[in-house]
Amino acid sequence: MSIESREASKSSPDEDAAHLASLGYKYETQFKREMTFWGNVSLGFTYLSPVVGIYSLFAIALGTAGPPMFWSLVIVGVGQLLVAMIFGEIVSNYPVAGGVYPWSRRLWGRKWGWMNGWVYLAALLTTIASVAYGAGPYLASFLGLESTVDATILAALAIIAIATCLNLLGTGVLNKVAMIGLIAELGGAVVVGLWLIIGHRQHDLSVLFNTFGAGEGSDYFVAFAAAGLIGIFQYYGFEACGDVAEEVPNPGRTIPKAMRMTIYIGGAAAMFVCLSLILAVPDFGAVISGADADPLGGVLLAAFGPVGYRVVLGVVLISFVSCVLSLQAAASRLTYSMARDGILPASGLLSRFSERRHVPPYALLVAGIFPALVVIGSKISEDALVAIISFAAMGMYMGFQMVILAALRARLKGWKPAGKFQLGGWGIPVNVLALFWGILGMLNMVWPRTPEAGWFANYIVLISSLVVLAVGGLYLAIRKPHLLGDAPAADAIKTQNFANKS
Structure with a gap:
């Protein structure tokens, strides 16, 4: 399988600008290609964030399926690597800012591109809110405060405000802060993991094959699939490497490699952290029964003491x-x-650039204000917050699979990727497997698991997804935003067919 193009030369800024112009966009003086390869990896890694993913869902996953839940990280990692391989081919052809939206627009058409952009944007904004809200209890513990709803809201708003200010400073700052985040998170994961394994390990590796009674009274596969949501929540973020394609030198070669590296490093860190925590939990039975509702906090406090725990x-x-x-x-x-x-409301404002910072400030403000409003709304209705952020992971997978389906359709109609990263003859098999994997992941997320909780709680992910699709579809039908602007669309197949005829 030819994964990398044999072309060895690195592209120059002029070549990058020429490639962008050939795709219908002028580079001019807007984005600056200041993001290095490792900066691009850091962006994907900190978005994927093994610490955030594992620390957020460790207790739930362990209590649901016991120690074997660890293997879901391996399974999901392999599945998402298939997706990353397809994304790598696409971004190599279309290294345009925005990721899934321009990719699906070029591969399928205007309507498909708009709907994919709508779904993915909704998922991104709700994910920002959910991650910031999830940080609240940790900030309260760090400051020695009681973890109340008000404290959580204030913590989430502070984190959103800090991130927005840093982003407004430009790509160079984003590159540096993302690398600092990678070093801090990866270093912390290694140090914490080694400390737990060397000095506070309670079990050997055999526990990874012992359920300790988890899932009793039902098929264990059902419990394992439910716990597998920790892996599904963990392995997205690599696509962010492509969202900043116009800020990376030689994106056709750099970004596909960065996507794969994000999964390799992020997956390894997540599995290492998860493994070290599992082996340090003293009583699995207490976690599974619900007697120990916070095994992670107990393990860390016992291992590091009050001062170390705060670090x-x-x-x-x-x-x-x-x-x-x-x-x-x-x-x-x-x-x-x-x-x-030109396909969003207030497009003139949202497409403006800061010539000084080389970032779209109003688009960034949307990414700060909307999640902040969602977080504030939790004060009025926590149920509303749950309904909104329950769409986050599902929306990501929907956005991914809309691209994967568009790529498979284009291949079957004659499209052959021609970028610097190619799968060659493995393209269609990998594309089919990536689509199959994504559908399985989405089915797992919407599957009802708690009949005693009522229909709404069981189908909240499906309901929120249908609402997002319905709102987007209604807007598409009434306002017809896909007809606005003259950006290229559905040209992957046209270009390929023209080349073949020539």
Whole structure:
């Protein structure tokens, strides 16, 4: 399989600008290609954020399926790597800011591109709110405060404000802060993991194959699938590497490699952190029965003491801030990309650029204000917050699979990727497997698991997803935003067919 193009030369700024112009966009003086390869990896890594993912869902996953829940990280990692391989081919062809929106627009058409952009933007904005809100209890513990609803809201708003200010300073600052976040998070994960394994390990690796009674009374596969949501929540973020394609030198070669590296490093860090925590939990039975509702906090406090525990919390908070920072960067570039094509309300405002900072400030403000409003809304109705953020992970997978389906359709109609990263003859098999994997992941997210909780609680992810699709579809039918602007669309197949005829 030819994964990389054999072309060895690196592109120059003029070549990058020429490629962008050939895709219908003028580079001019807007984005600056200041993001290095490792900065691009850091952006994807901090968005994926193994610490945020594991620390947020560890207790739930362990209590649901016991220690074998660890293997879901391996399974989901392989599935998402298939998706990243397809994304790598696409971004190599279309290294345009905004990621999934321009990709699906070029591969399928205007309507598909608009709906994909709408779904993915809604998912990004709600994910920012959910990550910031999830940081509240950790900030309260760090400051020694009681974790109340008000404290959580204030903490979330502070994190959103900090991330927004940093993003407004430009790509260079984003590159540096993302790398600091990667170093802090990866370093913290390694130090915490080693400390737990060397000095506070309670079990050997055999526990990874022992359920300790989890899932009793039902098929264990059902419990394992439910716990597998920790992996599903964990492995997205690599696509953010492509959202900033106009800010990376030689994007056709750099970004596909950065996407894969994000999964390799992020997945390894997540599995290492999860493994070290599992082996340090003293009583799995207490966690599974619900007697120990916070095994993570208990393990860390016992291992590091009050002072060390606060240091660990500091690293965790850095992870949350850098995660929100990366999510905002992705959301703002998507907003800008759609506004640049003239298909969003207030496109003229949202497509404006700061000539000094080389970022779209109003698009960034959307990525700060909307999540902040969602967080504030939790004061009025926590149920509303749950309904909104329950769409976050599902929306990500929907956005991914709309691209994967568009790519498969285009391949079957004759499209052959011609970028610097190619899968060659493996393209269609990998594309089919990536689509199959994504559908399985979405089914797992919408599957009802708690019949005693009522129909709404069981189908909240499905309901929120249908609402987002219905609102987007209604707006599409009434306002017809896809007809606005003259950006290229559905040209992947046309270009390929023209080349074949020539």
